[in-house]
Amino acid sequence: MAEFRMPSLGADMEAGTLVEWKVKPGDRVNRGDLVAVVDTDKGAIDIEIWEDGTISSVLVQPGTKVPVGTVLALVSSAGEAATPAAAAPGAQAPPPPTRPPARASPRAPPAALPGRARVSPAARARARELGVDLSAVRGTGPDGVVTRADVDAAAAQARPTSMRQAIGAAMARSKREIPHYYLAADVDVSRALAWLAAENERRPLAERLLPLVLLLKAVARAAREVPEMNGLFVDGAFRPAEAVHLGVAISLRQGGLVAPALHDVDRKPLGELMRELGDLVTRARSGGLRSSELADATLTVTSLGDLGVQSVFGIIYPPQVALVGFGRIQERPWVVDGRVEVRPIVTATLAGDHRVSDGIRSAQFLAAVDRQLQAPEAP
Amino acid sequence: MTREEIREVVLSILAGIAPEIDVEEIRPGADLRDELDIDSMDFLRFLVRVEERLGVSVPEKDYPRVRTLASCVAYLEERGAAARVT
Numbered sequence: 001m002a003e004f005r006m007p008s009l010g011a012d013m014e015a016g017t018l019v020e021w022k023v024k025p026g027d028r029v030n031r032g033d034l035v036a037v038v039d040t041d042k043g044a045i046d047i048e049i050w051e052d053g054t055i056s057s058v059l060v061q062p063g064t065k066v067p068v069g070t071v072l073a074l075v076s077s078a079g080e081a082a083t084p085a086a087a088a089p090g091a092q093a094p095p096p097p098t099r100p101p102a103r104a105s106p107r108a109p110p111a112a113l114p115g116r117a118r119v120s121p122a123a124r125a126r127a128r129e130l131g132v133d134l135s136a137v138r139g140t141g142p143d144g145v146v147t148r149a150d151v152d153a154a155a156a157q158a159r160p161t162s163m164r165q166a167i168g169a170a171m172a173r174s175k176r177e178i179p180h181y182y183l184a185a186d187v188d189v190s191r192a193l194a195w196l197a198a199e200n201e202r203r204p205l206a207e208r209l210l211p212l213v214l215l216l217k218a219v220a221r222a223a224r225e226v227p228e229m230n231g232l233f234v235d236g237a238f239r240p241a242e243a244v245h246l247g248v249a250i251s252l253r254q255g256g257l258v259a260p261a262l263h264d265v266d267r268k269p270l271g272e273l274m275r276e277l278g279d280l281v282t283r284a285r286s287g288g289l290r291s292s293e294l295a296d297a298t299l300t301v302t303s304l305g306d307l308g309v310q311s312v313f314g315i316i317y318p319p320q321v322a323l324v325g326f327g328r329i330q331e332r333p334w335v336v337d338g339r340v341e342v343r344p345i346v347t348a349t350l351a352g353d354h355r356v357s358d359g360i361r362s363a364q365f366l367a368a369v370d371r372q373l374q375a376p377e378a379p
Numbered sequence: 380m381t382r383e384e385i386r387e388v389v390l391s392i393l394a395g396i397a398p399e400i401d402v403e404e405i406r407p408g409a410d411l412r413d414e415l416d417i418d419s420m421d422f423l424r425f426l427v428r429v430e431e432r433l434g435v436s437v438p439e440k441d442y443p444r445v446r447t448l449a450s451c452v453a454y455l456e457e458r459g460a461a462a463r464v465t
């Protein structure tokens with residue numbers, strides 16, 4: 001009998017609330033099936049199971065908040081008779097029937113979305129400036145629209161949201177435990193952008209590539225060359241990862257961010273990566289991320305280029321051992337063959353973990369990112 | 380389509396991308412990315428929906444012409460008129 005437990009969806013998660021079962025006792029499950037929805041500081045997450053078998057009993061009912069590691073259900077493996085729920089260890093009585101899986105209609109998005117107040121662009125800009133979580137602001141304008149004055153009033157009595165607290169806790173732990181060091185390198189991306197422009201010219205609009213996809217691909221290939229950047233520091237030792245699953249920092253419209261994993265970035269074609277990235281961004285912002293996406297990242301990339309910053313020096317997301325940052329691609333004077341030319345340049349940064357790597361290896365890593373960006377057409 | 384009809388379609392697309400924004404408050408000359416706090420992925424999604432709803436595919440070289448609400452509507456009107464002529 002296998003135990004299906006509340007998973008840890010990141011170093012900052014201590015507990016989660018079971019929102020919904022998508023299976024019931026007696027249901028057959030296969031590895032990778034979505035079996036439950038759990039509400040976390042990152043929003044509602046679809047939880048996958050990693051066993052083949054039959055749900056024997058569910059031990060936790062929807063609406064219950066339990067610590068990470070709590071047994072949520074028992075799963076009998078293939079060939080093993082499903083144990084009646086009443087006989088399940090730890091279960092005093094047969095659990096009441098769970099809600100039927102919502103197969104007929106799509107799951108409702110996180111509560112923050114439908115309940116979110118409408119807001120004017122000016123008020124939204126003010127909220128960003130003051131760091132106010134708009135989902136917690138009551139609008140007093142016409143039809144309940146959140147005004148700039150509402151944002152100012154909310155800022156005066158603002159308390160950190162649970163997501164902000166979770167981010168703060170994880171980053172404080174990172175800074176406490178990881179001896180960070182930082183490197184930066186400016187990369188000429190004129191060749192990459194020229195290739196991208198030509199490539200996008202022949203692609204239908206819906207299949208166009210963003211520069212971010214090229215940056216992610218370059219990072220993933222560089223991680224293959226310098227494996228000290230790609231893996232987890234667990235139980236006092238570095239464990240290099242076999243695959244390159246890049247965590248992509250995605251800002252949420254209601255404030256905060258998540259960094260779900262884009263899988264096998266080094267091996268997938270750019271078109272496939274672009275589709276998966278678009279899907280990941282959509283689900284991060286509207287609900288529907290999967291537990292594996294929150295737990296699988298082996299190296300995280302944050303890009304603040306859209307916001308105009310030149311460079312970002314990030315904090316490593318434990319138990320990962322490095323974080324790559326990209327600023328805005330901007331035209332700058334650049335010396336080529338002894339002459340000054342105007343070229344599109346991006347600043348790539350790396351936050352490294354001195355328990356695992358030194359500046360030399362990280363410099364080699366950033367050099368590899370540069371080299372990969374000079375050959376964007378490489379399959 | 381009239382300019383006003385095009386504007387209504389554009390606003391309804393933007394409302395779907397930034398659902399909490401009161402799109403009637405968008406300043407016509409302001410950069411849509413700043414005004415709606417959208418990133419390049421959202422902007423691409425906006426252009427995909429423009430193509431679906433209005434039949435106009437905006438090439439990358441024309442992105443600067445669809446940066447604001449006013450210029451976007453004018454551009455789409457121009458492209459629509461051209462398409463009708465040909």
